[in-house]
Amino acid sequence: MTDTNFLTLTDQDWRERLDDMSYHVLREAGTERPGTGRLLNEERSGSYSCKACGAELFEAGTKFEAHCGWPSFYESKEGSVRYIEDRSLGMVRTEVRCANCDSHLGHIFPDAPQTPTGNRYCMNSVSLTFTPEDGSGRVDG
Ligand SMILES: [Zn+2]
Numbered sequence: 420m421t422d423t424n425f426l427t428l429t430d431q432d433w434r435e436r437l438d439d440m441s442y443h444v445l446r447e448a449g450t451e452r453p454g455t456g457r458l459l460n461e462e463r464s465g466s467y468s469c470k471a472c473g474a475e476l477f478e479a480g481t482k483f484e485a486h487c488g489w490p491s492f493y494e495s496k497e498g499s500v501r502y503i504e505d506r507s508l509g510m511v512r513t514e515v516r517c518a519n520c521d522s523h524l525g526h527i528f529p530d531a532p533q534t535p536t537g538n539r540y541c542m543n544s545v546s547l548t549f550t551p552e553d554g555s556g557r558v559d560g
Pocket of ligand 1: 471472517520522
């Protein structure tokens with residue numbers, strides 16, 4: 420983690436840091452098409468970080484197959500995300516953002532009774548970077 424204060428970056432800064440799709444999802448709260456994310460079927464041990472700022476968000480052990488087309492987790496690292504009521508698209512949903520840089524990650528739904536928390540963090544793969552425990556190199560979602 421660097422000393423960059425990500426909350427002060429301008430829109431132009433973000434455009435230079437991120438590819439177009441990542442920018443659209445992370446900074447414009449877009450959504451990738453389901454079933455397309457590179458990290459959707461990632462099953463190795465390791466950790467998932469915010470692609471925008473590098474903050475650790477999820478342990479691979481909390482990832483589960485939710486059959487929704489997006490990488491899903493049942494628990495975030497403590498203090499790593501914040502929650503915002505989202506009333507777009509005629510629904511009331513809870514948006515999940517990175518607590519460190521305020522970038523959009525996805526939404527959380529209380530519809531996963533098969534998990535220890537009952538929650539499904541429905542994340543955009545393109546918002547995440549995976550760091551495998553086996554040291555074989557990071558994978559951008
Ligand atoms: Zn972040």
